[in-house]
Amino acid sequence: MPALTKEQLQQFDREGYLFFPNLLEPRRDLQPIIDEYHGVLDRLVDELYAKEEISSRYENLPFDDRLIKIYQETSKVHAQYFDFHLPPNATTEDTPGWWGPAVFNALRNEKILDVVESLIGGEIYSNPIQHVRMKPPERLTPKDPKTGLPMIGATAHHQDNGVGTPEVDNTEMITVWFPLRDATEENGCLEILPGSHRKGLLVHCPTSKKNRHVGLGIPDDQFPVDQMKPMPMKAGGALFFGRRLIHGSLSNNSNEVRWSFDLRYNPVGQATGRDSLPGFVARSRKNPASELHDWRKWEQLWHECRTRLAKQPVPTYNRWNAEDPVCA
Numbered sequence: 001m002p003a004l005t006k007e008q009l010q011q012f013d014r015e016g017y018l019f020f021p022n023l024l025e026p027r028r029d030l031q032p033i034i035d036e037y038h039g040v041l042d043r044l045v046d047e048l049y050a051k052e053e054i055s056s057r058y059e060n061l062p063f064d065d066r067l068i069k070i071y072q073e074t075s076k077v078h079a080q081y082f083d084f085h086l087p088p089n090a091t092t093e094d095t096p097g098w099w100g101p102a103v104f105n106a107l108r109n110e111k112i113l114d115v116v117e118s119l120i121g122g123e124i125y126s127n128p129i130q131h132v133r134m135k136p137p138e139r140l141t142p143k144d145p146k147t148g149l150p151m152i153g154a155t156a157h158h159q160d161n162g163v164g165t166p167e168v169d170n171t172e173m174i175t176v177w178f179p180l181r182d183a184t185e186e187n188g189c190l191e192i193l194p195g196s197h198r199k200g201l202l203v204h205c206p207t208s209k210k211n212r213h214v215g216l217g218i219p220d221d222q223f224p225v226d227q228m229k230p231m232p233m234k235a236g237g238a239l240f241f242g243r244r245l246i247h248g249s250l251s252n253n254s255n256e257v258r259w260s261f262d263l264r265y266n267p268v269g270q271a272t273g274r275d276s277l278p279g280f281v282a283r284s285r286k287n288p289a290s291e292l293h294d295w296r297k298w299e300q301l302w303h304e305c306r307t308r309l310a311k312q313p314v315p316t317y318n319r320w321n322a323e324d325p326v327c328a
């Protein structure tokens, strides 16, 4: 893909985001990821069945129904099993995760890196704040007994700057969000507040009276919440946004799993906001030999990180607290 046009760069500067409805080719760029995760679900099912946590392997159910069924039967959301991230403060030797070749190829996808290069230059670091999100319909999702909230559900409004440590404040971290299949308002697509990247970093609150979500959120009275813009997109679409853009997601009120990737990049040498986790050089025009091309080495980095964190968890990487007057 050619470099971005002047208009696109101006739009990114003005609105804080860029949307490409057809950046990725579903068959080439997305299907290998979907296929890989079918294998991961098979593995999870085998493990749960061996531990007698489920009564059947549900081999005849389609992917979504099978995922929903095992979450329900175990009263647990197995999101960490699929994720290619580790929680710095809560990782043990047994914390699962998936760092496979199709995921690694997505992080190094040329079409994604071309856009990122246009935004932050040709020295690109893959930031380890990254997730796969598979969200079952909320009404079928196990609830947290303490809060009554679905264990995974709508994402609170936030800025990605707010989920990293303060070192990320002065970086040029870019987030890329894309669905593995169509994201709709019904199944819980992303929503954004165009232009909100100019507000600076707002106060984020842990789950509280003012933030009825799992995870950090900016209370509704701190920004024009009625101006949030839903971003439905077809499989193949991708949204790029800067670290200060306010965004969140809608609830999944459909009958299917809402499935997306969110990846982050920053210029090589800048802080990632989670220094205890491993990133890698995804592209370097100056020093191509520094790029990581081998998914096994990437997987190894995360396995080593797990061992390290299990021995010495990062006590806290959250900079916010519920006592802030804005959260009360």
Ligand SMILES: O=C(O)CCC(=O)C(=O)O
Pocket (backbone or CB within 6 Å): 133, 154, 155, 160, 175, 176, 177, 190, 247, 248, 249, 260, 261, 262, 263
């Ligand atoms: O997919 C979601 O629900 C939230 C994603 C998000 O916050 C992000 O990509 O930064």
Ligand SMILES: [Fe+2]
Pocket (backbone or CB within 6 Å): 158, 159, 160, 247
């Ligand atoms: Fe986010």
